[in-house]
Amino acid sequence: MCKKLILLFFLLLQISTLSADKNVTKAYVRPAFILASSNLEFVFPQIIQAFYKKYPNASVHIQYDSSGYSADAILHGKEYDIYFSANKRYPAQIYKLKKSATKPIDYTQGLLILFVPKYLPLQKEGIKVLASKKIKNITIANKKTAPYGVAAMQVLKNSKCDMKTLKKVRYSSDVATAIDNVIWRGDAGFLSKSALYILPKGRKKEGIDWIQIDTKLYNHIIQAYVVSKEGLKNPNAQKFLRFIHSNTGKKIFQDNGYINLL
Structure with missing residues (x-):
């Protein structure tokens, strides 16, 4: 009887552990991977700080580079969730070649x-x-x-x-x-x-x-972004976009020498 109780105990423990593992797997959300133009390297740290205050459990990873280099990487298969360019031309090219799920969206003027x-x-x-x-x-x-x-x-x-x-x-x-x-x-x-x-x-x-x-x-520097198919499904990417469009996000851009277009 004692042995049966012990076996039952370990069986229940194993089931409980497997159930917990499944819940952890379900709870995990991949960080948003964002490609951003180099000029955003000054304003995005402020954006990120305010973003995490609003969404403390969110997670975003940002890689800065020239708009052209990032666009070329995307066209050659680099995965991303959101691509923030310093112009409209590169996002338009990415959309035309079906490397984004959205058309270019103007977000600011530099x-x-x-x-x-x-x-x-x-x-x-x-x-x-x-x-x-x-x-x-x-x-x-x-x-x-x-x-x-x-x-x-x-x-x-x-x-x-x-x-x-x-x-x-x-x-x-x-x-x-x-x-x-x-x-x-x-x-x-x-x-x-x-x-x-x-x-x-x-x-x-x-x-x-x-x-x-x-x-x-000079021609107006209209900056635009596009979102990939994966980015549309990623909750962290969607939270980041909501914050960019929020009054707080727009004010941070304005305070750092940009003209809001959202």
Whole structure:
């Protein structure tokens, strides 16, 4: 009798364990995998912090790269849930080739700034200051893969900069290098306005070290996202999108130099 009770006990214990394992399996939700353009590297940490306050049990993983590199990776089979681009062209291409489940959705408009070394007459001369002999290099993002690089070249051409000025241009492989060249190594450069968030406090005043570029000098940088089939089914991805569309999410973008389009 005693042996039967012991066997019954272990049988019930095993059933209970299997049942618990099944519940754990059912409860698990895969983290959302998000591909994001490099200019979002300044604003998304704030978005994520506020997102987790609202959804403490959610989970998202973000990989930053130029919009072009991320789009190319998706077209070659890289899995993702949401792809946030710095323009509309790449998401449109992804949708056209059936690598996303949604059409491109405009979420924000980026703004371009010109940052120059200290003690140059930026406020007086504006973009013309780039012709100064004190400026040896003008750093911009890679125009082949980064929409902000394309916009910067449009500004230079539409401002009718001479060839000597254009020869100063050097391309940065990523946004971190561009900022390092501009902020710490004495280059002039064009950056996303969102980069101001990481500047030293004494260098955030417009007209001293930087100016916002007139949007008439470049095509509007309309940023869009697309969602994959897996992303539509992933609760974590859907929560993140709801937060991006929320008043809190939109305000964070606005506070970091973007124009809301949602």
